[in-house]
Amino acid sequence: MTDKTSAPQTSKGGRLAVRAGAVRLIPYELTAPALIFVTVMLMLPLFLMLRLSFLRYDAIQMYVEVFTLDNYIKFFKDEFYQSVLWRTLWISAVTTVLCLIGGIGVAYYMARTRSRILQRYLIIAIVLPLFMGNVARTAGWIIILNDGGVANYLLQTFGLTGEPLRLLYTSGAVITGLTSVLLPYMIVTLNSVMHNVDISLEEASLNLGASALTTFRRIVLPLMAPGIFAGSVLCFILSMNAYATPILIGGPKFYMMAPTIYSQMSASMNWPFGSALAFILIGLTMILTIASSVIFNRSSRSSLVR
């Protein structure tokens, strides 16, 4: 999602700077306000939090200035918190795969449709839920999955079930909600790489006798690979960080990392442990992202050699 915008115009900007020195803007002075703002408002607070995660918890003062690894050790000793992390991981993995399966088709369709109306309004329809805010988007799913909701009504009308099924507050419901919330991110990311997939390559493949499926698998998919990777990473990160969907669709007893961190901060008032959980989440997400990008780069390089 971010890659698309940065790459091309740096080269264009570079050319501009050489050609017309007069238009050249002073980059460091211009970026300084934003950089200072983000550093003070985000990096500094995160640093304070990291420090807090190494301080000892105290029931009265909240924390005392004593260095300790207890907060991290507590996580590795307590099976409950590990199970929360595992649940977050597998739900994020399943959600990412589902987003990919759903997103590829839509992104391809959006890029290849001839209809001008669809070209213009399909992207709005997809971006609309993206900006809806997690709460408004999730509210619809509650109505659908409720005991007396749309899904149960349809199931009962068609005689598929006598008693209303318990759909809300299950991991299936959370995955459904997350997939629906994150699919637009995947589609938008894939859509941005589809601009680079030249339609004549597909036509050539089809003219040379390859089936549509083979063409898709051998031509389109490899060309979409960077977008598939970027979109998957994005969906995975956002699903690891998800808060609103798990608490609303999963209910108060469905524990994922972000809600658990928040309840440590607000209900338990154990900030040092909450901070440790936060950095375990950020750290693990970062490690997985970096590892997958290393694997992705290596495999795409080796496929080029081949």
Place this chain on the structure above:
Amino acid sequence: MKTARKINPLNWAYLGWVWLVILFVLMPLATTVWTAFFSNKILSLPPEGYTAAWFLQAWNLADFRNGFFLSLQVAAGAAALALVVGVPAALAIARNKFRGAELINTILMSPLMIPAIVSGSAIYLFYIEVQIWSEVPLAATFHGLTLAHSLIAIPWVLRLLVASLSGMNPSIEEASLSLGASRTTTFFRITLPLIRPGITAGALFGFIGSFGDLEKSLLLVGPGRITLPIAMVNYLQYRTDPTIMAVATIQILIVAAALIISDRYVRLGRTF
């Protein structure tokens, strides 16, 4: 190519799958709007009848009404602040190749990647520290909330502006300069009008992003002064009725309007 695909039953499976996914994405929004008009107080199907009374009911609940105005003010402030720091940064990043540009871009986009619940708590912690040192109250104040929300808006301003700058032809500015206009004149008479669509879209997206935010605000709002998404979550955790669906419907309409307006300035199909 088209004819080769049309005779294939696979094509029908493909189209069916595509539209099913689109339906899946839009279904919750459609359901929300639909149920907002149900006349039965407890949401169940089939509806007993239809009414628009819930919109009035939602307006009469102080949490929703005040939350709406608070969210509106915070989002406007956040978008404005993000423009002030974001526009120069976007100009610099889009126009120059310089050392550390990639790093600076990553830092400025990072608010999107850090779990909002974590950054919200970290900012709360930071505000408390600031308050201890300087006695300037930031936690649970409007200003503190707005400052934190501009973190949500900055990546959007940057992203949309950089995208719109990259589509701009630099020779127009060069012409202005070579015809003797000063740099300041060129900036205000040429550059600014050209990037205005990007600025408008960036501000709108920043506004929408801040307006819908739940996680960052949870710890930062003051008692009795909660934002609209927080009011909605508080309500939803206990009941699901047409009133809350009416609130969500209003939000859907506002965002849809904002998107259609931005689409006029910056073709969304090309931005995303």
